[in-house]
Amino acid sequence: MSATTATIDDCRERALLLSCEGEALLGILSLPAAERPAPVLGVLIVVGGPQYRAGSHRQFTLLARRLAAAGFPALRFDYRGMGDSGGAARDFMDVTPDIDAGLQALQAEAGVPRCVVLGLCDAASAALMHWEQRRDPRVAALALLNPWTRSAASLARTQVKHYYLDRLRQREFWLKLLRGGVALQALRGLLGNMRQARQGSGAAAAVSGGSYQQRMARGWRDFPGPLLLLLSGRDYTAKEFLDNSDNDPAWQGLLRLDKVRRVDLAEADHTLSDPASEQRATASLLDWLQNLAAKKDGAS
Amino acid sequence: MTSTAPSPFQPFFLERPLGQRFCIRHAPQGRPRGRVLFIHALAEEMNKSRRMAALQSRALAAAGFAVLQIDLLGCGDSSGDFGDASWSAWLDDLQAASAWLRAHGPAATPLWLWGHRHGCLLASELLARLDEPAGLLFWQPPAAGKNLLQQFLRLKLAGQMAEGAGGSGAMGELKQALGAGETVDIAGYRLAPALAVGLEAAQLTPPATPMPALWFEVSPQAEAALPVTAAAAERWRAAGSAPTLSLVQGPAFWQTTEIEDAPALIEATTAALLSQVQDPVPA
Numbered sequence: 406m407s408a409t410t411a412t413i414d415d416c417r418e419r420a421l422l423l424s425c426e427g428e429a430l431l432g433i434l435s436l437p438a439a440e441r442p443a444p445v446l447g448v449l450i451v452v453g454g455p456q457y458r459a460g461s462h463r464q465f466t467l468l469a470r471r472l473a474a475a476g477f478p479a480l481r482f483d484y485r486g487m488g489d490s491g492g493a494a495r496d497f498m499d500v501t502p503d504i505d506a507g508l509q510a511l512q513a514e515a516g517v518p519r520c521v522v523l524g525l526c527d528a529a530s531a532a533l534m535h536w537e538q539r540r541d542p543r544v545a546a547l548a549l550l551n552p553w554t555r556s557a558a559s560l561a562r563t564q565v566k567h568y569y570l571d572r573l574r575q576r577e578f579w580l581k582l583l584r585g586g587v588a589l590q591a592l593r594g595l596l597g598n599m600r601q602a603r604q605g606s607g608a609a610a611a612v613s614g615g616s617y618q619q620r621m622a623r624g625w626r627d628f629p630g631p632l633l634l635l636l637s638g639r640d641y642t643a644k645e646f647l648d649n650s651d652n653d654p655a656w657q658g659l660l661r662l663d664k665v666r667r668v669d670l671a672e673a674d675h676t677l678s679d680p681a682s683e684q685r686a687t688a689s690l691l692d693w694l695q696n697l698a699a700k701k702d703g704a705s
Numbered sequence: 706m707t708s709t710a711p712s713p714f715q716p717f718f719l720e721r722p723l724g725q726r727f728c729i730r731h732a733p734q735g736r737p738r739g740r741v742l743f744i745h746a747l748a749e750e751m752n753k754s755r756r757m758a759a760l761q762s763r764a765l766a767a768a769g770f771a772v773l774q775i776d777l778l779g780c781g782d783s784s785g786d787f788g789d790a791s792w793s794a795w796l797d798d799l800q801a802a803s804a805w806l807r808a809h810g811p812a813a814t815p816l817w818l819w820g821h822r823h824g825c826l827l828a829s830e831l832l833a834r835l836d837e838p839a840g841l842l843f844w845q846p847p848a849a850g851k852n853l854l855q856q857f858l859r860l861k862l863a864g865q866m867a868e869g870a871g872g873s874g875a876m877g878e879l880k881q882a883l884g885a886g887e888t889v890d891i892a893g894y895r896l897a898p899a900l901a902v903g904l905e906a907a908q909l910t911p912p913a914t915p916m917p918a919l920w921f922e923v924s925p926q927a928e929a930a931l932p933v934t935a936a937a938a939e940r941w942r943a944a945g946s947a948p949t950l951s952l953v954q955g956p957a958f959w960q961t962t963e964i965e966d967a968p969a970l971i972e973a974t975t976a977a978l979l980s981q982v983q984d985p986v987p988a
Binding site: 433457458459460464488489491677 | 781
């Protein structure tokens with residue numbers, strides 16, 4: 406390991422092969438510089454959406470290095486079937502064993518007693534469902550960025566609220582409508598969406614006895630540790646999450662629990678692609694983690 | 706947790722100036738038939754095609770090829786920020802990767818440079834720097850780097866336009882900023898002039914001495930090859946390295962919103978490479 410690793414690096418990095426149900430998963434562990442005191446918390450970065458462990462515009466590569474430089478070992482990895490990992494592709498509702506493998510590797514390789522699980526989008530959902538399923542005491546806290554709660558009803562509701570109503574106010578929309586252009590189709594879409602939005606999310610969930618959004622809500626409610634919620638102001642997924650938490654009875658009151666710290670990033674898009682939002686999010690995360698680590702130190 | 710089968714691939718870091726480069730070596734299975742250096746696509750195109758690169762690397766390893774994947778400076782899991790990258794630093798990385806592949810064998814087997822998108826441009830420039838011949842395997846080669854740069858800069862303009870800013874002169878302003886030595890932020894990436902200038906000048910240059918060349922294009926419809934690539938292919942033909950052009954049906958996996966596979970491309974690529982390195986006729 407060279408001393409001049411990168412521009413931001415007070416950290417060392419290692420490639421790991423994790424083991425998950427017989428498949429090899431590729432992970433990259435970022436460790437604090439050797440001279441720092443032994444870390445008390447590690448961060449497991451679970452990468453959501455159609456991204457491998459580096460993340461969109463390498464957001465997780467850079468985040469892991471910043472976390473390590475601040476004293477928090479960070480591991481990011483590919484699920485089975487994603488990126489360089491073996492196995493067949495699967496969706497976020499089916500990755501609990503993959504998260505188990507990540508926790509085990511982070512704990513063993515970085516020597517941290519407990520971990521924070523951080524996820525973006527459907528990986529935030531997967532982190533909640535992992536806890537709901539495992540009640541794993543190794544998980545000290547959850548950091549959730551733009552959690553994914555989409556259902557047909559929530560999508561329709563959010564589209565009605567944030568897209569169609571905007572369009573109805575646009576002069577161009579009405580001109581197109583009068584000319585019989587594409588707006589007629591949009592109007593049909595709006596009516597269909599309003600029908601779907603009115604049906605609500607409760608009915609479908611009641612039939613299945615527990616939608617994934619309800620599993621998330623249960624995880625959120627029962628989780629005993631701190632929860633950091635980061636929401637982007639320019640993101641449909643975040644808007645849907647908020648709409649859902651207003652409308653779904655399972656989510657009533659959950660965002661106002663004492664354990665929740667909520668940070669709204671007004672200018673941010675879904676993946677924090679603008680440098681100012683990315684810096685603000687990282688600063689909020691580090692502040693929250695440092696508080697957490699200080700409490701752990703005091704407790705031990 | 707169950708025990709893992711012997712790993713089919715070995716990830717490691719290669720020490721380089723400005724830190725380290727993330728690499729994966731796929732060991733050849735059975736009789737060794739060749740060495741392959743993979744050169745990835747640019748920015749988000751690289752992310753989206755990571756899965757396809759892994760699947761193809763494994764297929765080639767199973768067919769007897771040693772494959773080396775390297776993340777260039779400021780890309781993937783390698784050191785640095787994207788804004789630290791320059792065209793010449795990337796060529797240096799690739800030269801070091803070929804030296805590594807030569808040192809680690811299998812010896813006395815042919816070398817192939819396998820490029821994807823902008824990786825094809827780097828491959829054609831790298832060839833002149835190597836002290837051994839190499840075949841060229843291209844996935845969706847662009848005719849020239851300036852088209853790719855234009856596409857990349859447009860991501861910024863699309864973002865600005867969505868917010869009501871960025872008029873018709875915006876592309877010119879971006880290029881002017883780069884020309885004045887400024888780094889610009891594009892869709893979460895910092896783009897330095899040293900990279901933009903190299904990319905803009907890059908051409909799909911034919912090899913100085915004739916080399917085998919296999920070009921693949923992927924299209925959702927089985928239609929004729931794009932005219933831009935046809936013109937580049939003509940230049941290569943004139944220079945004595947007539948490329949074998951293949952059109953394969955599949956999604957544009959380096960650009961799709963979700964991760965998509967193009968199994969027909971993997972099959973065709975492996976078959977084409979194998980056909981180039983058939984066992985010699987016994988004496």
